[in-house]
Amino acid sequence: MKKTHFVLLGFVTLFVLVFVFINQTKVQSLAVIKTSPPSGGRQNPYAPISIFFNRAPKENEVVFSIQPQTEVEISTGSQSGIIITPKTTLVPSTTYLVKINTVPEYILKFETEQIESNTPGWNDLFNAAQQQYIQSHGTQDEALKSIRTESPIQQLGFRIEYTYKSNTYVVFLSAPHETNKSAFLSWMKQRGVTDLTLLRITYINQ
DSSP states (O other): OHHHHHHHHHHHHHHHHHHHHHHHHSOOOOOEEEEESOTTOEEOTTSOEEEEESSOOOTTOOOEEEESOOOEEEEEETTTEEEEEESSOOOTTOEEEEEEOOSSOEEEEEEEOOSSOOSTTHHHHHHHHHHHHHHHHTTHHHHHHHHHHHOSEEETTEEEEEETTTTEEEEEEOSSHHHHHHHHHHHHHHTTOOOGGGSOEEEEEO
16 A cells, blocks of 8 residues: 555656656747837837747847838847847838737737927937948938939939839930949949948839
8 A cells, every 4th residue: 555655756856857857848938018119109200110929039039020111220229129220211101010830810000100290309319220221221311312312313324213112213315224233332432322232122124
């Protein structure tokens, strides 16, 4: 009887140890606990997007998409978060959706502020963020803003149109196409756009 009691106690102890081990080694499901800007909020078009999780994400664990499509850089933030920094400024007065591959899927929706908001103190924050952005990206973005404002731009051999929805520079090339493409690239550099790898450019031969 005592032998049976000890055997049963041994099984119970083993079961408890296995249960504790499994729960201790089980990875907690990744979940978003906070974002900046908050979902439904407004965002300075020069400011980065921060996503905070309930634990530190593993390498390549976080997958996300942004609409309208935007080229971004990713860095690791504090508090188990990531920082999403657009390579060019976000489009003002535009609704953005950031979808993150948690289960269930998390959707961050925000609207960018328009330039020169009348909100008290907003312009100070805007100017500070703008200066920080320029220090990180150089003066190229100022040149791009000027080009976007002037679009469509007609030059000898090519025409430039900018599409805000897809953040794309559409270049219509006259014949000879390669010669005028080179003329376009030289024109961009003269305007101060030195790194065209950061841009989404579509060429259309006419």
